[in-house]
Amino acid sequence: MDAFLRRLPKVELHAHLNGSVSRETIRQLLAAHPPDSPLHAEFAEFERQCSLESFSSFFGLFRFVYAVTGTKAAIRAIAKQVVLDFEADGCTYLELRSTPRCGTGDLGSKQEYVDACLAGTQDALQELAARGVAMDVKWILSLDRRHSLEAGLDTVDLAVANMHRGVVGVDLCGDPEVGGFLQLKPAFSKARAAGLKVTLHMAEIESQGQDTIDMLDFGPDRIGHGTFLSGESRDRVIRDAIPIEVCLSSNVIGMTVPSIEEHHFNHFHFQGHPCVLCTDDRGVFACSLVHEYSLVEKHFRLSHADMVQLALKSVDYIFADNETKQRVRSRIDAFKAAEAL
Structure with a gap:
């Protein structure tokens, strides 16, 4: 099954750049x-x-x-290597996310940080193209909950300025016990008005009840984790069919869920709710996209055809344009036909 899953063209929508750096x-x-x-x-x-x-x-x-990774060259190098690592894992469409930073080494501005990320991405894609490998990579810029509204607005401005270069969305991340969504809401509203998509780390801990409601009132395009969705929040997520970026290994190792069998994927997926398997921090948790698919296949007894369908449905929830979506679907459809599924 692992060989089949490695060949399967997959989609990754929740991957932090720094957490994806291998040892x-x-x-x-x-x-x-x-x-x-x-x-x-x-x-x-x-x-x-x-x-x-x-x-x-x-x-x-x-x-x-x-x-x-305190220099432009180092950021460029890790961006390239992370993209190549995901492609080696069978990922055909990748959305990488990172919080722009500066002030170390020769990183004089957050724009230089983004430039280095995008340059590393292009380095990887050029190397893959020379090998005849097709892959799409987009970027999400993250707003940290610890930061001020001013800092969040700066990140949004940076994301808007780089939309033409492959930045497709913004994210809320960081320690869920610090800050709150409402303090950064104007920044996310500005991002949405500019045409960017929004994903929010949500319900990562049990005490996030009101913050979760505030996020749902905003209406994110996707949800990261959603581990402790319950009651009204869970009902609203299901009613609005908000896709969930599911990170099984991250949640189990991080001890926010007790086991794979008890993971909320089990409940949402089998109710027909949109779920996308993701790695979160593949370098930190020593996991891979193949591993995440394998966990689902083994623990929930899904077939080859089920796994292809899971990958295919994931395309519906990517932040890129319809042309990109169709290109990615075509790769998965070609695989499905070649496997006679």
């Missing part, structure tokens, strides 16, 4: 640091103690990602 890529970037840098020993110690059985033990990976 091998971190090692490569660390090699450029001086031999006496304490980062070498600290990373070796991190790898020694890291365990996917302990949420706190592996979350420190982000510190090393940020430590080695």
Whole structure:
């Protein structure tokens, strides 16, 4: 089944750039640091103690990602490698997301950060095209809940200015226990008015009740996680058929759900609600898109045809234009025909 799932052209809609950086890529970037840098020993110690059985033990990976990606060249390199990693996993359409940052190394502005991300994307796509591989990659710029409205508006302006270069949406992310949606709502309203799509990390923790209602009142185009949707919120999501970006490994390892069988995908998907399988942070959680599809196939006993249909339906929820959607559907349809499904 894994070989079949790797060949299956898949869609990834919830992938954080920095969380998707593999440990091998971190090692490569660390090699450029001086031999006496304490980062070498600290990373070796991190790898020694890291365990996917302990949420706190592996979350420190982000510190090393940020430590080695403080320059335009490094951002460009990780963007390229993350795209190539997803393609090797059978991903044919990818929406990567990141919060623009600056102030380290030669990153003088957030626009330079976005430029580096987009340049790395083009590097990867050119390499794939030379191999005869077709892939579409778009970008979502994230607004962190910790940031001010002014910072959020700046990110939206940046997203609007780069729509012609492949930025298709904006996201609300960050610590769900900090801030609230309403303080950043004007920024998301501005993004929507400009033609950008909106996805929101929602109901990640049980205490987000009112914040979840506020987000649903806004009406996002997609929802990230939705782990603790219940009662009125759950009913509204179902009524409005808002697609859910499902991240099984992330939720189970992060201990927001007790098991795959008890994951909310089980309830939403089998009620016919739109769900898209995603990795969230493939580098942090050591998962892959094939792995996420495999979890669903094994735990919910889905067939080859079911898996193709899951990938095909995911195309309906991408933020790119209809021409791109049709191109991606055609790749999956061609695979379906070749597999006689």
